[in-house]
């Protein structure tokens with residue numbers, strides 16, 4: 338009758354040792370390697386288990402016996418990309434308007450679709466994704482993260498923000514008779530109640546808080562600030578005492594200013610950003626997530642054919658505010674608001690960053706090491722000994738042609754080859 342415990346003891350002691358010895362090792366070599374900071378010709382990376390053992394000139398790397406060499410001539414090896422602004426629970430408004438996704442589709446349907454969409458982002462080379470709000474689908478993002486963690490579905494590492502927080506009366510869906518209580522795309526909070534709502538969301542499993550610091554609720558439907566600076570400060574303080582940060586949606590200069598003064602970590606969109614506001618952001622160490630691809634996609638849903646001669650005002654303004662942001666030296670992270678456009682097309686944002694004037698090397702840094710640093714993801718975003726083995730290979734050289742970031746030939750997450 339003692340045999341079973343003996344076997345369990347044996348298994349508990351010996352099996353982990355075996356798996357440690359049998360950890361798969363890979364040497365990945367392409368024509369060049371981007372380590373998160375610089376491009377290096379002739380470099381390779383050695384992986385054992387889920388860790389990077391070495392990254393450097395290939396001749397300097399000692400390859401252990403039994404390691405598998407993966408050669409990808411003509412390709413660039415680089416860190417798994419990090420999507421800075423996603424909505425896994427949304428899909429392109431050109432297929433289904435936002436209002437209908439929020440009001441007509443069940444959270445269950447949306448969660449299943451969201452899980453599939455998470456897999457699409459991973460296979461597009463994005464091994465980490467910051468999701469900024471389920472837009473009416475409750476805490477389906479927390480569930481997707483759990484499903485990925487338990488190996489039920491394939492997907493990237495996730496940072497999730499749950500329902501997100503809006504000021505009462507500001508958010509949609511709108512346009513119903515006043516006494517009809519419509520399910521909203523985010524959770525309302527005001528004044529001192531902000532403390533309870535922030536803590537409530539933390540309790541439901543969010544990694545960070547997403548707030549809408551302004552929204553289209555002006556007298557003529559224009560974007561205007563929502564929360565006071567004091568309310569935003571309360572939100573940041575409450576989140577910070579639990580070790581979490583706040584990401585603020587803001588498109589107006591005043592909404593951006595208040596969010597910045599309140600101490601948010603990142604400002605999303607920033608369409609109406611002025612030189613002065615970007616300077617303030619730089620001073621306060623607040624990063625900008627420009628979401629160029631969302632504005633571009635929405636303009637196209639509204640009928641724009643992409644012709645520069647007929648560029649709509651909102652795209653023109655986006656170009657101009659991005660130019661001001663670049664000139665100011667504010668930290669620019671990479672995040673496209675994917676979900677507004679198709680999951681898996683995440684690299685669209687990176688193409689537009691280059692098109693709107695950012696240096697390709699700076700774009701590569703943004704989507705890897707800069708995003709990792711701003712999001713507090715230690716061990717990610719660089720190919721360096723000791724870092725986690727989230728590695729991709731893309732065809733060609735993204736410094737010569739940024740669209741090579743779409744041509745993903747290999748995705749490794751946590752040392753496991755996904756594709």
Ligand SMILES: [Zn+2]
Nearest residue numbers: 422424469674
């Ligand atoms: Zn968004």
